[in-house]
Amino acid sequence: MFYQGQLANHPAAAEVKTPTMPESMVQPKPFYVEFGRNKPTKEGNMFIRNEYREVNWMNFHQHCFDYIQKNPGWGLYATAFQYSTSDPYTADLRGDFYLDFDDEDDIKKAQEDALRIIQHLTISPNYRIPANMIKVFFSGKKGIHVTVPYQCFGVEWHPHLDRMYRIMAEELMPFAPNQTLDMKVYERRRLFRLRGSQHPSTGSYKVPMELKNLLALSEVNIQQISKNPNYGSWIKYDKPRVIQEAARYFKEVEHKFVQRFKKTFSKSGEAQTIDFDPPCYEEMIDNGPVKGARNHIACMLVAFWRQRGRSEQEAWDMLIEWNNGSLPERELQTLFRSNFKGHYVYGCNTIKTYASCPATCREDCKFYKSN
Template sequence: MLSMQVWVECGRSLPEAKIKFKRKVFLEVTHGYSPVYGFAEDAGNQGVFRTEMHYIDPVWVQNDRQKWVIDAEASLKASDFYLDFDAPSDSEAGFAYVKADLAIALKFMKMMLDIDESQVKLYFSGSKGVHLTVPMMTLGIQPSTELHRIYKMLVEKIKENTTHGTLDTAIYDNKRMFRVANTRHDKTGAYKTRISYSELKRMTKEQVLAYAMSPKADPPVHRSPSEKAQKYIGWMVRKAEEEAETRREFSGKMLELDAAPPCIVEMHRRLFRQTIDERNNSGTALASFYFQTGMERDDCLSIVQHWSDNNCVPAMPEQEIKTIVDSVYRTEARYGCGSFKRLSGVCDKGNCPLFNKREKETTA
């Protein structure tokens, strides 16, 4: 049996530097040993982060600086399921909201997934939040290129039942970083520390902060697979895989386009005001469209600049346009039909080459 390579991406804060955060430090996890801890020690165990996703036999590509980086979207991914509860303020009342939403999430996991407290890890974040993780094995999920999307669907179901809005659902991308356990928060000096649910319930915010002023043991948890969880999440796995196939088909069609879809034509006709009409997001969407057609970056920059000069009120600054286009090409941002329809106000499938191309081919 061939061995697999497993990699993670790390980053660290650099408060005194011009660029305050450095990432794209790729480390291979070998034979159960994680070099992340060595990386953390070199950083003084402070301000250290690691991707939740582990990349299995990752796909490597060269970025615009000719540096080899992991293609997080295309790579097979494995990760514990993770939840991030973030208090709206530093107050005791704000932290009470976190505790209340956490209690509901744990109850959901017990009732719907048959996962109890012995199968989860809880961490105080070092500031005003709580992180919860569940082993991937417990959920019965296999590594997948779509893992972050599966987890996002699951967390959205959990959040529907919470009451205070502390559960963050915007963190489920393919290279999200979390603070490494037993490293310090830059501002508070407290560690991200393991904490039991019983301790968390009885402690005040100030007591938790005091507790987190030193690192704590972080033993593994019970990893027995939950059949109920696997069944509950099954439809999410299928949906994520179906949506991935749709995106692949869409990308293929984009590369074959010989005319712009009606939504893109409309975006070159109408005016976009700075805040009312999502001017900046519309510019990003246009850049994404041209990127997906295979257009060179400089040509895309010229088109978006022309669009800004003629269709935006006020026009976007040149540097802002360059930043948008560079970001799209660097991250390979892929906007889809839903975004183009919303931003343009138009969706004419009858005259859209993305939808009628296949029909023309089958009748030719």
């Protein structure tokens, strides 16, 4: 990656991903990035997102620099993925494979899990990632972020990259015995704190760490070094390139994805399962339980996950995560059994009551046409 002018000196710049050299210097193709920011106020923590930018490889750095300059004193975020079109729910995705390790009580557990998985990434025949291509960051609170360049997997734009990364992370879970690997972060619009951004509750910055110090540093040491937003600026990384073992494994993951979510028909003539995530359902999932509509939305989500090809256990686990204690578990079990076993299907007329997605009921919406 390269940065020019003042942008190169800002610590957040190193976290912004640079696309590979384009096919055309005359008419470079645009892509899209969402930024977000937060700042403590008297009323609480103010969080702003949906700040999208259309950029290309020629002006990308200037857009990042302008955003940084206009928001001094804010915690800065960017989506883990770049988007090939302006609609993040239907666009192809590009971005590094990311892992988030968190433990609110003991960061040492997150450090241990991160180190074990990094060791696996470097020696496993499924990866063989050079250690100097792997980036490690202290999140600013009690977490560790690890990223692997997307180029290692021989992929650039991909329609389901978030799902690929989720499967890859699932298969790494056995190497995180402390259970600090966060599986909730694999979604299209996931925001990640930019390097050099200050955590609003701790005052610490997200800073890179040398791999050799990942486990050696105590929590006190980490808190000390993270007070400097420029810490780790001397760390050098190898230029990303295709790693044949990792690229081959990514192809295997694609096959697993197809098998998991392929379209199927039941002997009873059940409707074909859908193989994409409609933006209306993405919105309902992102918004969580909404007071006054929790039961209705939960029912629709269960039916959707069954259509999506999720197993009964997977759908139940996702419902528990979405509910986050909002509805009593007994009530949740009742509606889950009814909707999963009952093979209900909800159409757009019902969905648009609870989702304000602009794609609802348009002729170019794949979900609308599938109903």
